[in-house]
Amino acid sequence: MIKFEDVTKIYPPSTVGLERVSLHIEKGEFVFLVGPSGSGKSTFIRLLIREIEQDRGRIIVGGRDLDTLRSWKIPYLRRNIGCVFQDFKLLTNKTAFENVMYALVVTGNATGASKKKAAEILALVGLGHKSDSYPNELSGGEQQRVSIARAFVNHPPLLIADEPTGNLDPDTSMGIMQLLYRINKTGTTVLMATHDREMVDRMRRRVIALDNGKVVRDQKRGGYGED
């Protein structure tokens, strides 16, 4: 699903984002990306959705080499990667329902069936009754669930979450976690960057630890820290 081969990203003039990272994530895996602040987790994710480009190395997503991907094809890549951000990135002038719909409409799916789908997915994340609320009328946890609904509504083969629980209390975080877990059960590969030690320790999934841009640990059923 995801393959990094000796990938290096330097932010000008000389800040290391990632340094010589090589790793392989299989289809259907659930992977935690951990590491201290500034270790390169967001850089990893931004490279995956081609928000930025690497300086060296090769990145292959879903069989496609991102280096040879024409820029007009980037939107099509992103439609196959559901993305959940720490700051939600919801469109503030659209309701919860319209935000979810937007991900469908950009793919050319604005039919009645897709409306039903958007409503269903909102119900699935527990926000059926708030679908007409605007983001500023929702709590942080609710906004994050809207953004997960938007990321998942197209049933992408890959779902990436950059600290989706970063701003949320433990209970709400647990709810979000469960949601991602369920999504993973449908066969979607899930990659989640997080600082949430307790969560990682509890889930016992693959853990990739970054430090200073380098992979320092890659464990099949790991915890947040060294075992």
Added chain:
Amino acid sequence: MGRISFFLKEAFGSLRRNYFMTIAALVTVFLSIVVLGGVLVFVFTTDALLKEVEEKVEITVYLKTDPDPTAEEVAIMQDQITSWPEVKSSSYITKEQALQRLKEDYADSPEIFESLTSNPLPASFEIALVDPQTVDIVAARFEGDSIVDEVRYGKEIADKLFAFTDQARNFMLIFIVLLGIVAILLISNTIRLSIFARKREVEIMKLVGATNWFIRWPFLIEGITVGFLGALVATAVVLGLNHYLVGTVSDNLAFLAMPLDAVPYVLVTVILLAVGVVIGAAGSAIGLRRFLKV
């Protein structure tokens, strides 16, 4: 179909939401088109007036009176004149017709003609030209002719007028081009501001997988709508004002007997609306360009 209605909904929704920017852009378009429209109206009106004046540039050839030319000599000259390609029309004014005209001009005081024993006025040719600029050449041909007494065509007035009209036309053209550039800059700047305020929105759209055109269309529709509406109001104001002013002026200056309302309303409306739409669309496209590179 679903897509088009989505774009329209997006565009009008955002026009309503960002009403302050919408109004700013509308005012910018309005002002630009009012000035452009004013210039257009001015150009059309002065052009028509100048053409009218140019057409009044006539050559009058006075024939000798002592002795008067024979009918045969007059006929020869008449044939000559009509054979010249520069001549649009010419007429021969006999001594009697000249006197008759003079009497009509002074109908209020017929007593000044009482003492006349013979007709002192010369016969003449009045010549209108196809191109008024050829007046010098045509007039020169009468020089030294044995039956011609004098050729008059208000040489200096004609020359000055031509110099002025040429200059005025060039000046107007330059002015219109400059104005167009300024208007596009102003509007793309206004729209850029409004897009800048929505930079985050555009970023999010891109991250969710929207293509550039998918993002661009609502913005283009917004720009076109603003351009069209601003231009529509501006056109109504300019043409309405022109109509009103022409009415007032021709009431007060009825003796001018010139076609004051020379503005082709439909053409000017089409031009101004088209310019408004193009400016709006270009402004959107230029303003958006920078933000689509995520």
